[in-house]
Amino acid sequence: MNHLDPIRHVRGESQYLDDVPVQHGTLYAAVVESPVAHGQLLTVDATAALALPGVVYVLTAQDIPGENQIGGIVPDEPLLAEGHVHFRGQPVALVLAESEHAAHAALAHVRVEVEPLPIITDPRVAAAQGELLVPPRTFRIGDSGEAWPGCAHVFEGVAESGGQEHLYIETQGAYAFPTEMGGVRIISSTQGPTAVQRHTAHVLGLGMHQVEVDVTRLGGGFGGKEDQATPWGALAALGAFVARRPVKLVLDRMADMRMTGKRHPYSSDFKIGLDADLKIVAYEVTFYQNGGAAADLSPAVMERTLFHSTNTYFIPNVTATAYSCRTNLPPNTAFRGFGGPQGMFVIESAIASAAERLGVPATEIQRRNLLREGDLFPYRQPAEGCHAEQAWDTAAELFDLPARRREVDEFNRTHRWQKKGLAVMPICFGISFTKTAMNQARALVHIYTDGSVGVSTGAVEMGQGVNTKIAQVAARTLGIGLDRIKVESTNTTRVANTSPSAASATADLNGKATELACLALRERLLRLASTELSMDYEGLHIENEQVLAAGKPADTTWEKLVSAAYWQRVNLSENAHYATPDLHFDATTNQGYPFAYHVYGTALTTVQVDCRRGTYEVQAVHIAHDFGQSLNPAVDRGQIEGGAVQGIGWMTLEELVYNEEGRLLSNSLNAYKIPDLYAAPKVLDVHFLDTPGHSRAVMRSKAVGEPPLMYGIGAYFALRDAVRAFNPDAGISFSAPMTPEKVLVNLHPRFTTTPSAAWNSSA
Ligand code: LUZ
Ligand code: MOS
Numbered sequence: 001m002n003h004l005d006p007i008r009h010v011r012g013e014s015q016y017l018d019d020v021p022v023q024h025g026t027l028y029a030a031v032v033e034s035p036v037a038h039g040q041l042l043t044v045d046a047t048a049a050l051a052l053p054g055v056v057y058v059l060t061a062q063d064i065p066g067e068n069q070i071g072g073i074v075p076d077e078p079l080l081a082e083g084h085v086h087f088r089g090q091p092v093a094l095v096l097a098e099s100e101h102a103a104h105a106a107l108a109h110v111r112v113e114v115e116p117l118p119i120i121t122d123p124r125v126a127a128a129q130g131e132l133l134v135p136p137r138t139f140r141i142g143d144s145g146e147a148w149p150g151c152a153h154v155f156e157g158v159a160e161s162g163g164q165e166h167l168y169i170e171t172q173g174a175y176a177f178p179t180e181m182g183g184v185r186i187i188s189s190t191q192g193p194t195a196v197q198r199h200t201a202h203v204l205g206l207g208m209h210q211v212e213v214d215v216t217r218l219g220g221g222f223g224g225k226e227d228q229a230t231p232w233g234a235l236a237a238l239g240a241f242v243a244r245r246p247v248k249l250v251l252d253r254m255a256d257m258r259m260t261g262k263r264h265p266y267s268s269d270f271k272i273g274l275d276a277d278l279k280i281v282a283y284e285v286t287f288y289q290n291g292g293a294a295a296d297l298s299p300a301v302m303e304r305t306l307f308h309s310t311n312t313y314f315i316p317n318v319t320a321t322a323y324s325c326r327t328n329l330p331p332n333t334a335f336r337g338f339g340g341p342q343g344m345f346v347i348e349s350a351i352a353s354a355a356e357r358l359g360v361p362a363t364e365i366q367r368r369n370l371l372r373e374g375d376l377f378p379y380r381q382p383a384e385g386c387h388a389e390q391a392w393d394t395a396a397e398l399f400d401l402p403a404r405r406r407e408v409d410e411f412n413r414t415h416r417w418q419k420k421g422l423a424v425m426p427i428c429f430g431i432s433f434t435k436t437a438m439n440q441a442r443a444l445v446h447i448y449t450d451g452s453v454g455v456s457t458g459a460v461e462m463g464q465g466v467n468t469k470i471a472q473v474a475a476r477t478l479g480i481g482l483d484r485i486k487v488e489s490t491n492t493t494r495v496a497n498t499s500p501s502a503a504s505a506t507a508d509l510n511g512k513a514t515e516l517a518c519l520a521l522r523e524r525l526l527r528l529a530s531t532e533l534s535m536d537y538e539g540l541h542i543e544n545e546q547v548l549a550a551g552k553p554a555d556t557t558w559e560k561l562v563s564a565a566y567w568q569r570v571n572l573s574e575n576a577h578y579a580t581p582d583l584h585f586d587a588t589t590n591q592g593y594p595f596a597y598h599v600y601g602t603a604l605t606t607v608q609v610d611c612r613r614g615t616y617e618v619q620a621v622h623i624a625h626d627f628g629q630s631l632n633p634a635v636d637r638g639q640i641e642g643g644a645v646q647g648i649g650w651m652t653l654e655e656l657v658y659n660e661e662g663r664l665l666s667n668s669l670n671a672y673k674i675p676d677l678y679a680a681p682k683v684l685d686v687h688f689l690d691t692p693g694h695s696r697a698v699m700r701s702k703a704v705g706e707p708p709l710m711y712g713i714g715a716y717f718a719l720r721d722a723v724r725a726f727n728p729d730a731g732i733s734f735s736a737p738m739t740p741e742k743v744l745v746n747l748h749p750r751f752t753t754t755p756s757a758a759w760n761s762s763a
Contacts, residue, residue, distance in 0.1 A: 001482075002634050004468045005217070005461070015216050017173050017189045018250060026175075027056060029239050029249035030103035032093035032110045033259060034085035037121075037328040037662025039114035041085055044093050049109040054102030056243065058110060059094040063242055066205030070230055072195065074134065074295035077331065079203050079234050085114055086293035087330050088662050089259035091231060096239050096247060119662050123288040123325035124267055131326040133295040139306040139590045141378040142317030144273075147282035151273030155357055159270060159349035159734035161342050163290070163656040164263035164335055164649070165666075167674055168462075170219025172229055172260060173250035176236035183210035184237045190229030191221045191460050192500030197492045200234045204241050208492075211237070215490040218462035222646070223334030225462075226500045227297050228260050257667050262656060263335035264301055265290040266342040272350040273317075278360065280369045282317040285309055285346055289332075289339075291324045296331035297338075298324045303434050305339035306590070307379060311347045312388045312428035312600065313366075314375040328662045334502060336646060337709045340429060344710055345651075348425070349734035352717055356724070362717065363401070363424050367392060370426060380591040383428075387600040387626045387691050392426055395602040395624035398687055404604065412725040417611045420619075421722025425714030426602045429707040430595035431504055431697075432580060438499040439580040439596070441509035445474065445517040447572040451545075451559040453478065455517075456488045457510035458498025464705055465635035469507045470514050472631055473698060477518035479542030480558050504705035507631075508596065509578060511698030517576035525561050528570055529554065580696055596696035599707040601625035601689070603644065605681075605714035609722040614744025616722070618648055618715055620683035628693020628702035636701075640686045640708040647712015649675040651736050652719065723747055 008014045032044070046058035061068050061082040071077040081092045092112055097103035120126045148154060174188040174196070183206060188196045193213040201208045213233065218225060232249050239247030251259065266289055273282040287305055291298035302322045309320040320343075355362035370388040377383065395401070401424065408420040432439050444456040455474050461467040467487040475482045488494070490501075499509065522542065529547050530537040539550045545558035565572055585592030604622040609615075621644055630636045653673040657665040666672040673679075693700030719738045723730055723746045732746045745751075 003465045023246045026246040027096040028100040028103045030095045031091045034090040036114050037088045037119045038117045042113040045111040049106040054098040055106045057096040066203045070199045077294035119328045123290040126325035127323045133291045133324040133326050134299045136323045138321040139378045144282040144284045144317040144319045147317040151281050152276040154273045155354045156271045157353045159346045160267045161345045161736045163265045166222045166224030168220030171251045171256040172232045174233040174236040175248045176240035177246045178240045178244045185212045186233050188233040191225040193492050194498045196233035199230045200237045203234050213492045221462040222336045226334040226502045261331040261333040264332040268346045270350040278365050280315045283315045284319045287322040289324045292329040292331035294331040296333045301339035305343035308340035308343040311344040312426040313369040314371045318378045337706050381593045391600045391602040391624050399622035419609050419722040419725040421607045421718040423714045423717035427710045429599045431703040432595045433503045436583045441513045442577050443513035443517045444575045449566045451562045453485045456494040458495050459506045459510035460490050460501035466507050473511045473514045480545050504703035508698045513576050513578040517574040520574045597694040603711035603714050605718040607718040611726045614740040618681040621681045622685045624687045626689045626691045629700040631701035636704045639704040643708030644711040645680050647709040648715040651712050651716040
């Protein structure tokens, strides 16, 4: 079965925010941005802007009726700047005008005066000055300090990974409507409708019941709309609240790139110790996370970095510390993997560093240290249903790792100016929100009298296919066809207190709630059938819309049964709640059982580098992945392909550049490259491992959203392998992305010039 939406997408029938018919009287909003990255806000003078034709309002912090605060984890983020500005692009004022053109034309006429203050863009500089968003955290198991003397080999180094622009095709936006009694209704492009509702209510001084948020679908989120759809929803709502007219606010691409946070860049120190058999004995790592100007989700992202700091490996002695550093950049935020990829890049760098210095293949160290059943993660959860070795060995065998290695080495012996590289990337990703309380969801299922079914949950469809999976769960549980089922928009009035669609857990949480609701409805209908037909309830079930008793049709169809239930006054609606069982975590000891389960897999990546130009091609990515019992192999395969390519982009082409004034230089698609058809791997093979899935996964179909992004890390190490084949002495720093410029510099270090070094080092 395929994803339900693509045909509508291709026909242009799918409804995104910008497809909502514009209501008469709508005002258009545009956001006045801070022109500097740090300073004291002296004046915001809108006189000239207000004199322009079509400009109706210019709103500032003074116009906010409630509290000017949208911080989630830490209350440190105003909706509109007040007193100070902390990053370039920070919203300072909101222009409302009769047309989009008039609103944008007015921006330059709002005079914003700022007394500049010193700017920090580097997380290590921030940490040195005590500029931390939250106190540091340390995850510890064993005693790494005691372990060093017993190690045969100890290596230290630095690893750096860059940020990443989400580049959802649909930019941020919201459309707000005033409702009766001073409330607002917001159509929002958000992964977190409840976050938009909660913060909007707070900012407007309303109860949450006065704010309704509705989401049909997003043109991509990738984490960028988990927390950071909120300001645009709240700003549109502020406009609608003040003007008592509908207000539409949509960021254009460059404004979106300037104003919103991205994946966190990290700079990290590592120290790894191995015994004579290449077993990793100890690992110490310190992460400096570039959090940007406000906490946003950074503390949670930092925590997930710590959770994934040992990737798929068992290491008995670990000390992992993370600093979330305040800099004058837009607050960085959730991005597919949520800090996990950054943590995993460092342990892979440590292993590569050890392998290179010992002159052994990295795969020797990787394979020997893979997690086994029952091994403890540093946070003390045991690896249960561990498929790390199975994934590695299946990939190595199925895709013939030894032959691939020989082929690469042979090619490199026989080619001077072309070099190939190969790397293996095993992954392990924990599924659940690390904040235990967030692992809950609800579903509201209505069966209408004609037998059709409407399902509402907290899940947001953003292209990932969650609605398809929820429809499958409902159809399978009720025993009816998919054509009977409609997955409704995500609406805070129908399903309340939702967690964002994030953490790869959306189908699990909302799918399980849907399953529970449908099970209750099915039971109710079959109880009715058993009395109507005087049959034993135990033998009854529904299949293909037939009621079957002891495997034989009982002369009653789904439609007849539903109709009978209505006339018997049986409740045809059900509201179910699901909370992932068994989870707990103590954030003071950093120990517990935070994840429902882990997802495993292994990727083999082959690249070829043109050693005159530094350009390269990712030739093949071969993946063996643990889907469990996939509910939808087509959707799941798509997630693996998209995730792997997005990870390759992060590790290779995508280079975010801010200058020292905190201005984004890579501010459009001229300067910021994401993988296109040509940059994507020529071969992308996905093998479904034979694994049982997990009872905490929806219908034993494991979560699939974030894990594959980390396969992309293999591309960095494959490129490194190719560069070293050309220049074995290249002292390549562990610095991603490995752009063609960086490859060239590493191939020919003698020709390195200062300007490119400066380009590479800009945070
Ligand atoms: N969001 C969140 C996430 O709030 N908590 C998480 O643990 C998480 N993990 C991945 C992606 N988003
Ligand atoms: Mo996400 S990074 O699961 O919003």
